Amino acid sequence: MTERFGPDLLRGSLDLLVLSLLSSSPGYGYDLQQRLREASGELVQIQAGTLYPLLHRMEADGFVRCRWEQSTGRRRKWYELTAAGKRRLVSQTREWDRYVACIRAVLDPVRTALEG
Amino acid sequence: MTERFGPDLLRGSLDLLVLSLLSSSPGYGYDLQQRLREASGELVQIQAGTLYPLLHRMEADGFVRCRWEQSTGRRRKWYELTAAGKRRLVSQTREWDRYVACIRAVLDPVRTALEG
DNA sequence: CCCCCATATGTTGCCATGCGATATATCGGA
DNA sequence: TCCGATATATCGCATGGCAACATATGGGGG
Numbered sequence: 001m002t003e004r005f006g007p008d009l010l011r012g013s014l015d016l017l018v019l020s021l022l023s024s025s026p027g028y029g030y031d032l033q034q035r036l037r038e039a040s041g042e043l044v045q046i047q048a049g050t051l052y053p054l055l056h057r058m059e060a061d062g063f064v065r066c067r068w069e070q071s072t073g074r075r076r077k078w079y080e081l082t083a084a085g086k087r088r089l090v091s092q093t094r095e096w097d098r099y100v101a102c103i104r105a106v107l108d109p110v111r112t113a114l115e116g
Numbered sequence: 117m118t119e120r121f122g123p124d125l126l127r128g129s130l131d132l133l134v135l136s137l138l139s140s141s142p143g144y145g146y147d148l149q150q151r152l153r154e155a156s157g158e159l160v161q162i163q164a165g166t167l168y169p170l171l172h173r174m175e176a177d178g179f180v181r182c183r184w185e186q187s188t189g190r191r192r193k194w195y196e197l198t199a200a201g202k203r204r205l206v207s208q209t210r211e212w213d214r215y216v217a218c219i220r221a222v223l224d225p226v227r228t229a230l231e232g
Numbered sequence: 233c234c235c236c237c238a239t240a241t242g243t244t245g246c247c248a249t250g251c252g253a254t255a256t257a258t259c260g261g262a
Numbered sequence: 263t264c265c266g267a268t269a270t271a272t273c274g275c276a277t278g279g280c281a282a283c284a285t286a287t288g289g290g291g292g
Contacts, residue, residue, distance in 0.1 A: 002214070007279045008248080009215050012125040014279080017219070020226045030240050039222045043214075050279050052242060057278090073288065074240065090230065093223065098118070098159075099125050100216055103133070106155045107209065110136045114206065123250045123277080130250080146269050166250050168271055173249095190258070190269065 004045055014046060016096055018054060019081070019089040022064060026080035029055060055079060063088050120161055130162065132212055134170060135197070135205040138180060142196035145171060171195060179204050 021027060021035050029051055037045050046054075058064045063085035069076045081089070137143060137151050145167055153161050162170075174180045179201035185192045197205070 005211075005215055005218070009128040009211075011249095011278065012128040013219050017222055020223050023226050024229075028240080029242095030238095036222070040218050041221070043218050044222070047280055048241075049243080049281070049283095053278080056242095075287080076240070089226075093227065093230075095121075095125075096219070096223075099121055102121070102156050102159050103129050103212070105157070106133055106152070106160070107136050107212075110139050110205075111209065113140075114209075127249065127278095144269080145271095146267095163251055164270075165252065165254095165272080169249080172271095192269070 002043060005043060010044070010046075012099070013096060014050070014054065015058070016089070016092045017044065018046075018051075018058070019063065019085060019092060022079060022081045023086065023089055026078050028069075028076040028078050030076075032079075058085070118159065121159060126160070126162075128215070129212060130166070130170060131174070132205070132208045133160065134162075134167075134174070135179065135201060135208060138195060138197045139202065139205055142194050144185075144192040144194050146192075148195075174201070 017036060017040075018032060021032055021039070027035065029048070032055075033046055033048070033051055055064065055066075059066060059079075061084075062082055064079045065082050066077050066079045069078050133152060133156075134148060137148050137155070143151060145164070148171075149162055149164070149167055171180065171182075175182060175195075177200075178198055180195045181198050182193050182195045185194050
């Protein structure tokens with residue numbers, strides 16, 4: 001099994017990943033944790049101590065809205081994207097793409113020197 | 117002019133970028149700052165308060181070696197990659213590629229839903 | 233029936249690091 | 263002479279991922 005990615009890498013896109021998961025369908029913390037783990041091929045395992053504060057921040061920023069679900073067995077806090085959250089997802093995705101392209105532009109000359 | 121990238125994004129690849137620049141040719145702090153600015157199309161402007169500690173860290177880790185150059189006018193501290201630094205560059209590049217591919221894998225389903 | 237594990241959410245303190253501000257010094261040109 | 267670019271360095275702040283810990287409950291096996 002390949003190693004997990006370090007905090008410094010994750011820092012750049014954890015918000016975006018969660019936004020993206022919520023865009024597929026609403027979810028609660030523990031659920032998002034599993035979905036991310038699965039979707040990333042076990043490579044991104046967001047910790048509880050990271051995820052819950054992150055969700056709280058997003059709620060404070062108005063990107064998600066949440067509601068408690070008590071009826072069906074377990075007590076769960078369901079999150080869904082707001083309109084602002086959807087806009088955020090789009091802009092964050094663009095930003096990420098721009099960033100990746102930019103890094104590639106810096107690395108590529110060296111890369112060809114190394115491999116070519 | 118497009119906006120600069122935030123600290124959280126930079127965190128994932130600043131080391132790699134500097135390693136990459138030094139792999140092309142040795143350089144001193146201020147020089148690397150300019151080279152990175154240029155190579156990134158003005159998008160990555162590493163601050164002095166970021167760059168110098170970063171270089172010191174890399175030296176402590178044995179990835180670069182440095183020597184003062186006083187003779188030609190200005191006092192400059194030239195850095196070059198060590199063998200460990202070159203190995204580091206290769207492994208960090210691979211790690212970055214793996215990461216980008218992983219994020220893409222998570223984002224792509226949503227992306228097609230948004231745009232397609 | 234009880235115990236343990238998975239589920240579920242939360243907080244606390246630690247640590248790494250990018251950044252703005254500040255300090256210091258020198259060179260060259262207006 | 264003075265100012266801006268060059269050049270290196272450090273300090274304190276804010277951010278956020280993480281391990282550890284706290285708490286609670288549901289369900290299955292012994």
